[in-house]
Amino acid sequence: MDNAGVPMIEVRDLRKVFGNLTVLNGINTGIRKGEKVAVIGPSGSGKSTFLRCLNRMEEPTSGVIRFKGEDITAPGCNIDKVRRHVGMVFQHFNLFPHLTVRHNITLAPTQLKMMNQTKADKRAEELLARVGLADKVDEWPERLSGGQKQRVAIARAMAMDPDVLLFDEPTSALDPEMIGEVLEVMKELADDGMTMYLVTHEMGFAREVADRVLFMDGGRITEEGSPEDVFDHPKESRTVEFLSKVLRR
Amino acid sequence: MSANVNSRRGAGRGDAVLAVCAAVLLFLLFRSGFFTAEAWDDFGRRFYQNFVKDNRYMMLVDGLKATIFMTGFATLIGLAVGLILSVIRVAYKGGVPIRFLNAFAECYITVLRGTPAMVQLLIWNFTIFASARDLNTQYIAILAFGLNSGAYVAEIFRGGIESIDSGQMEAGRSLGLSYGTSMRFIVLPQALRNVVPMLFNEFIALLKETSVAGYIGIDDLTRAGQNIQALTLEHSQPLVMVAIIYLVIVMFLTGCVRRLEQWLGRSRRG
């Protein structure tokens, strides 16, 4: 349906400055519908900040971000409306501890009058079944393991039927034995054609799922290409150094 | 097994508290002349004079009603004002452009926390509402205590809201919920639950604070004791009785807080 030439998200000359620290120093990139883009790089390279600018969790200092052609940094832009279509999954899950799993998922759709509670409940049960947690629908978040929490968080983001999902290091806070179950869910989403931005340290997963890999360093995208190009034939010395450190692990 | 040990230790602490209370009570009774030989015979007569004769205990009952009435409604005002002020301050910090409101809130909190409740009460009664003569003095007191309490409650709420991880607000916003909706359905319910014990303590403090209301002519519990004193010219018994009544109420409320904390702790775990 979508014109292949019009990107889902388009970023032009994005800058972000905290005080006198320049975190993003001119980012130009984009993502097409159905594309999966992995963002890798050393810590402090600005990759999380870049991702958080895409739904304006961080206010960009300058630059343009277009979502489906609309400039979301423009003063008149209703950012809440944009965010309904841009899901986000956080490193620390950020489930609402005072709500059951069901209400974690149904809160936003019902509050935003997208569906009534009955419909939202049904949708929540479907999504939970999809992430393999059908039996946890009336459980409290505190009773879930880290992996289960992150899967609920993914279901919560999916409940809004977003056009694109932003994953901000979704497995970094997990115990190693739980990473697999979360990656599995993400892989299924990817296979179903979801558009995804993924900030991650899971190089194996990035290589397996991503259509394109961005390597960020010092607030810039220093290398960009297919997983094979970036992982197997990196051009920049900084990329080589980073990969050698990470992969040795 | 471990629960057993815990409960035994808890009982030990409870015993110590009771022992202290009993000791304080005995000391007060001693000071009221309870243990001198003639007073033993006298005690019943004086008790009759102070509380039984002509239904004088009703003065204490009416005073207690006034104290509870004032405290209750002042608490409601305090909660409402405190909630509004704290949300203003937190929202301003969160980037909502309400500079004027925030300045007002800060000013309000500084002034009302920085001056004694008694002085505020006098100002409300004799300056601001000086000409409002048909207004029941109790309503003025409720307003004064309520607005005063609001400043403290605001700081309690603010602490509660700021103790909630910023990720909660972010998660709400990332789903497309507005700042207000996220605050109302995600942050505030959690903050409220955290601050309930502190709010209860503020409520207890307020209960005791209302004892200065006699100054502007309200016959609250303390003043009722003084009225009995003036009636019977007996100094100790009415005051000790007033103290006991306050103590019983405060101990009851403190027990409620403890129960509430336990209940909250349990329900949080699910």
Place this chain on the structure above:
Amino acid sequence: MMKCNKGFRVLCLVLAAFISMAVCASAGEKLRGLEQLKTSYLAVQRGTVGQFIAEDLLGDKKGELLTTYEKYVDAIASLRLGKVRAVVMDELPARRFLNEVKGLAIMSEALSEESYAIGFRKGNAELLGQVNKILAELKADGTLEAIFEKYLTGNLLEIKPESIDMNKGAAKGRLVVGTEAGFAPYELKVGSGYIGIDIEMCAAIAKKLDRELVIENMNFDALPMAVSTGKVDMICAGITVTEDRKENMDFSDEYVEGARQVAVVRADDYEAPGK
């Protein structure tokens, strides 16, 4: 368990210390005349004329020797505990203390004689004029005398507040009177109502004004504030007319003259002259 016991023992010690301090009493030369009061610890109710008299008496030493209390009962209690040697107050309330509380005496010489009047906001000439006219009538037709008679001869506590006609639902609105109802026989709170000479006199005044009498019972030192801000129409609480007070409020004609200010002392601390 050990720890708990230790804590309890410390507590007992502290209590014992308190109790032994409380038992301590003072001793010395007995009071004979007013002259000795100039170097004695004195107590008064805050804001009363007794305070002015005591301050004059003590001169420079008032900061050290004078304690002011919110209520007469507090002042008398501190006298009985030996914290002060005398309480300066009006004679009639003092007599009542003597009747009710054992071991008190009144020094035979009076400190001064005062007159009582009703206080008004400065410049409230209309009400002042009306009240003065009514006071004259009450004096002339014996009403005032009858009220004094009732309170000075009968048993105070047998008078019921319900027996006083507050003129409820009167046509010309309310007459709000500020008082401090701990000053029998002038004013006293009984149950939820009030009795006393001042109360009955104000009721008579209210009747003549065709207004409903409403009593606002507040602390004595808050009364001048209440009348000057208009919180109450007038204040009637056995208030002595003094030059200082005239600066801040207007007074009606006097309705009590020669009210003696006396020193209440402990009977065992007083040797009456001529004995």
